Amino acid sequence: MTFxxxxxxxxxxxxxxxxxxxxxxxxxxxxxxxxxxLDWGFLHSxxxxxxxxxxxxxxxxxDLHLDRFFAGLQKLNMTIPFDRSEVTDILTNCVALxxxxxxxxxxxxxxxxxxxFSRDPREAxxxxxxxxxxxxxxxxxxxMKRGLRIAISDVVRIPPKSVxxxxxxxxxxxxxxxxxxxxxxxxxxxxxxxxxxxxxxxxGFNVFVVNNGALHTPEFGVLPGITRRTVFDLCRKLDxxxxxxxxxxxxxxxxxxxFITSTAGGIMPVSTVDxxxxxxxxxxxxxxxxxxxxxxxHKHPEWATQIEYPTDV
Ligand SMILES: *Cc1c(COP(=O)(O)O)cnc(C)c1O
Numbered sequence: 581m582t583f584x585x586x587x588x589x590x591x592x593x594x595x596x597x598x599x600x601x602x603x604x605x606x607x608x609x610x611x612x613x614x615x616x617x618l619d620w621g622f623l624h625s626x627x628x629x630x631x632x633x634x635x636x637x638x639x640x641x642x643d644l645h646l647d648r649f650f651a652g653l654q655k656l657n658m659t660i661p662f663d664r665s666e667v668t669d670i671l672t673n674c675v676a677l678x679x680x681x682x683x684x685x686x687x688x689x690x691x692x693x694x695x696x697f698s699r700d701p702r703e704a705x706x707x708x709x710x711x712x713x714x715x716x717x718x719x720x721x722x723x724m725k726r727g728l729r730i731a732i733s734d735v736v737r738i739p740p741k742s743v744x745x746x747x748x749x750x751x752x753x754x755x756x757x758x759x760x761x762x763x764x765x766x767x768x769x770x771x772x773x774x775x776x777x778x779x780x781x782x783x784g785f786n787v788f789v790v791n792n793g794a795l796h797t798p799e800f801g802v803l804p805g806i807t808r809r810t811v812f813d814l815c816r817k818l819d820x821x822x823x824x825x826x827x828x829x830x831x832x833x834x835x836x837x838x839f840i841t842s843t844a845g846g847i848m849p850v851s852t853v854d855x856x857x858x859x860x861x862x863x864x865x866x867x868x869x870x871x872x873x874x875x876x877x878h879k880h881p882e883w884a885t886q887i888e889y890p891t892d893v
Pocket of ligand 1: 631748749781782783784785786803804805806807808841842843844
């Protein structure tokens with residue numbers, strides 16, 4: 581197997597930020613990957629992206645992430661000069677060149693910019709980029725052990741009639757406002773609500789509540805997370821009941837266990853929601869069962885795609 585060369589202006593591969601990016605047909609040190617200030621991805625948040633993780637040298641459920649990314653491109657009338665297998669090769673090369681066995685891998689496309697400052701998005705040249713950086717988690721190791729402290733903010737998630745939530749996007753001002761609300765309340769992260777006041781999601785994660793032994797997760801106005809989808813699949817394997825639909829703040833707080841899900845961290849326990857505590861300082865039994873099987877499945881060829889790394893680095 582031969583690997584592409586990294587075009588580099590910096591010689592120290594361990595300089596911050598670490599990782600490898602792909603841009604304009606080249607593999608770059610992460611710190612050399614840049615976008616124009618005039619790119620509408622930057623000026624208008626006119627972009628879509630997807631994030632997949634690599635664990636122990638393998639992508640986890642890469643197909644589902646590619647499905648979501650290509651569907652998002654289509655819904656946004658964006659085109660990239662690469663097909664699915666070419667994007668797979670680019671992502672694989674980013675990881676292989678980085679050498680990371682555990683990585684956070686992002687593919688993204690911005691609207692790009694207009695060569696003549698036209699305001700017509702059809703005239704923009706869309707830009708595809710990708711990168712692999714070290715794996716990161718929403719919850720740190722201490723929070724994984726004891727559970728996150730979450731506050732419910734009354735900030736309303738951008739409604740699906742405004743922005744289709746199935747397109748993974750960078751419209752985060754609502755989520756960031758939610759975070760500031762949560763910090764003010766002494767919590768570590770936030771859940772924000774939908775237009776009806778039911779729980780939607782948090783900054784980059786979905787939420788589940790276990791109530792009478794069955795799982796529930798919001799459906800309206802949320803990004804259909806791949807980790808959320810994976811929980812549905814794991815529930816089938818574990819013979820647990822799971823349903824999607826409205827989850828009111830009261831219903832969430834009345835549950836036995838709460839956990840959040842994201843590619844960045846997997847299945848993460850929650851210890852408090854506002855002033856309501858769950859468990860007694862440790863993750864609940866159902867959360868633990870799901871989390872254990874989730875990480876076990878990272879070794880399973882059904883969901884894991886092994887990466888070949890260069891041997892000479
Ligand atoms: C990415 C994301 C999630 C989690 O999705 P995964 O595919 O599980 O990583 C949840 N909500 C929002 C808003 C997101 O951007």
